Amino acid sequence: MPKVVYPLDSSKKFTDQQYVGHNRWHPDIPANVTVRPGDTFRVDCREWFDGAIHNDDSADDIRDAPLSTVHVLSGPFAIEGAQPGDLLIVDILDVGPIPQEDSGPLAGQGWGYTGIFAKQNGGGFLTDQFPDAYKVIWDFAGQTATSRHVPGVSFTGIVHPGLMGTAPSADLLGRWNRREQALIDTDPDRVPPLALPPLPQDAILGTLQGGEFDRVAGEAARTAPPRENGGNQDIKNLTKGSRIFYPVFVDGAKLSLGDLHFSQGDGEITFCGAIEMGGFIDLHVDLIKGGMETYGVSENAIFMPGNVDPRYERWLAFSGTSVTLDDEQRYLDSHLSYQRACLHAIDYLTKFGYSPEQAYMILGAAPIEGRLSGVVDIPNSCSTVYIPTGIFDFDVAPSASGPARVDPGMGVPRSTF
């Protein structure tokens, strides 16, 4: 096992650990640990809400989810010799849940959760159709996830970090804040909000204290969106065996990561989220000096995905076009066409006995594939969502004999405000 350079104790809060990580982006958050190019090391990660979501049958904790506290990130890790303009090579050697023998609130993390955020507290991809909070607990056995809340389904996880990235420069951070505020200003009272501005409340900034803390907390970017530094990209294929090339914007690069997922569908459409869990990740890092210029990687990471995807051979696919549910025509709106494809799939799965919420959770958590199939055929874009048929323990394809009925089981009551 590689040396654990960033250990976490599952029985303690994020802020009571040996190294306190962070939950905002800022160049002045000090590095916790320094590693060298060529090093291999292990990092522990808390689940993104630091244990606020419980293994039970109520969605109240999702309804009341403390969004100002996310994402709790491990790091920053300084890479010796890294300078602005370099490319940081990060290899994901291994990644998995917290080992079973650990104790504490995330005990062994032989489980994870997928939630639907309430429209008034987070929202999500289909928030107009699903305005209330909902939660599903998934249990892990080896690589397989099953849920007492979604009968008839089991699938192989594609474990990956939802969030990993380098620190922004002061200039880049300024650009983020300006452009996101400009978007917010177009509709400042929108629910859910258009973007999340810096928020000092609940900011965790490593070892910073006093006046420095206050200054940085007022400027630091929230971690929800992916940006030029990588960040919360939620790419399900960033699994074991992946090699990622991050642009370096500050001395030492200041790599941070977290938001581990046992599995996720393309789009992470439920927003809260994939199958969220705490765990460990083994990394190898190296540098390409001056690599941003050499390879034209001026902004945003590039990567080579891992080669340990689950092997599903048969798929049932649903398509959608850029027409609203009220039959209003939109112009090549691929976000809308993916929503329509997902709603189409949800309608279909309810014919087998699932509640709409259960079907939504399957799309958020199982290794479904999403594609922009057509983006030029005016006025309709065409998006498609592919569901592996092998995740169901019944025949999910249409047939003359009609849909098999699953017992929808206990589910979880929706939690309303």
Ligand code: ZN
């Ligand atoms: Zn996540």
